[in-house]
Amino acid sequence: MICLALVLTLVLLCITSLFVGVADLSPAAILSDPAALDLIWTSRGPRTVAVVITGGALAVSGTIMQMIVRNRFVEPMTAGTGQGAALGILLVTLFTPSLPILMKMALATTVALATSTVFLFIVNRLPPTQPMLVPLVGLIYGGIIGAGVLFVAYQADLLQYIDIWMNGEFSGVLQGRYELLWIAAGVAALSYLAADQFAIIGMGRTASVNLGLNYTQVVVVGLLSISVVTALTVVTVGMIPFVGLVVPNIVSRLSGDNLRATLPMTAVSGAALVLASDIVGRLIRYPFEIAVGSVFGVLGAAVFLWLLYAPRRHA
Amino acid sequence: MIEISGVSYRIGGARILDGINLTLPKGGISALIGPNGAGKSTLLSLIARLMPHQTGTITVDNLVVGACPNNTFARKLAILPQxxxxxxxxxxxxxxxxxxxxxxxxxxxxxxxxxxxxxxxxxxxxxxxxxxxxxxxxxxxxxxxxxxxxxxxTDYILLDEPLNNLDIAASRSLMRVLRDLAASQGRTIVIVLHDINYAAAYADLIVAMKGGRIVATGTPDDIVTEAVVREVFETDPKIHRIDGKVIIEV
Structure with missing residues (x-):
């Protein structure tokens, strides 16, 4: 029931997204005006697809990271993975600018994987009785890497590039400039195959070993999936914080942690919330735009507060 | 059958387990008792391969703990941690x-x-x-x-202090279910218990541990005596035998 409502909302948002923008476009024009179709094909369509993929994949990545770290207050974009991806792509731009794009992506992903692994090692040394230390350490850790990226970029006169990677928004998405995101979509969808495994490592190392799971292997697969999705997002549309934090928390509060059942819901909710934010961002100062991250921060916080204070249905 | 031979375990300089040799029979309920810090939970964790053991060998039927594939072991033995x-x-x-x-x-x-x-x-x-x-x-x-x-x-079920936050009704009902499982399905249950009365009432075999060593092994009748309780727990409660059952005064 909830699922159906979510999917329906997402479809409605997608249709709305196609007809919101600076250039006037009415649904009737599609049938008669070839320029309208062209606008949808080259700009509005790709933008909508990019938002949906980004929102869904980031929400799924957030869930996986929260399971790995066993803490509900972390997400890849603020805990070093996103900054690692930016660092990777910066290094590639500086030292090997002639590499084919897929190789560049592979290198950025590798750096993101390395910074996330270091984060995991740091987290494992924190006292388990202090869960709030984990997000704080994550913020500081991500902040340090981000500052490093900024410094190197400043020295190399690459600040404008950095701005694109660090501040996510979708106004630059056109046909031919977002297709890498399909890989992120594929990786996020593939990680659904390991939904049970991620749910089990979320119960802890002991429970995993007891159930015959190769704990380390699942953690590595999870980190790899997070890193690929994050790196591709950072390069294509830039960092979008909070999606991976807010959406998994909303879903697990409503529907629990049985990922086999809830991951699709997480993906659809993430896509819908980010798309709604993007549409609002396009309208609020029309014809100018507000970056999706800012709108999402407000929208996501509002939804989350409502959830916290709304009476629980089945307590 | 669980066979443990020559198992010691150290954390830093502290000796948690000291040369444990123990055979737990297949079937029935075996209870590990002993004061806090005796090494009961550590021993249970080592049997269940939750931590790698440092010396000695542990086998569960024909499976060697540590060498056997994790997933095969998960179908032979299950553990419920504290x-x-x-x-x-x-x-x-x-x-x-x-x-x-x-x-x-x-x-x-x-x-x-x-x-x-x-x-x-x-x-x-x-x-x-x-x-x-x-x-x-x-x-x-x-x-x-x-x-x-x-x-x-699984054939083997390990439970680490499952009665910890249960009231008397829940504790008794859980122990009864476990005894039924052992009797009717031939499961082997190894359980860490704090309350000796429960061990005396429900276990077929009691293993008393203290300071990382095994002090005594035997049936409740053999183990739950004033001498053993005094040695293991360093306290001397009165022990009554009523209708062939052992009851410790608290």
């Missing part, structure tokens, strides 16, 4: 369902579902099956955890 306060956000049925993971690896069959339902029924959880764990009482949650361990359908 209760942690963080309950996963799952319904009772979902939690018990994860006990079947070693068999279905994420694709549960009709048989798996049937076994989950049977486990729920065995532990009187059918009515609570759809409830989320965080809405249950500590006792109900503990029962759900034991049911998950049971659903793993």
């Amino acid at each position: 209760a942690s306060d963080a309950a996963p956000l799952l319904s009772v049925r979902e939690l018990v369902g994860f006990g079947r993971y070693p068999y279905h690896k994420g694709r549960p069959s009709a048989e798996d579902h049937a076994k989950v339902e049977r486990a729920l029924a065995t532990f009187g959880l059918t009515d609570l099956a759809a409830r989320r764990l965080d809405t249950l009482s500590g006792g109900q949650r503990q029962r759900a955890q034991v049911a998950m361990t049971y659903a793993q359908d």
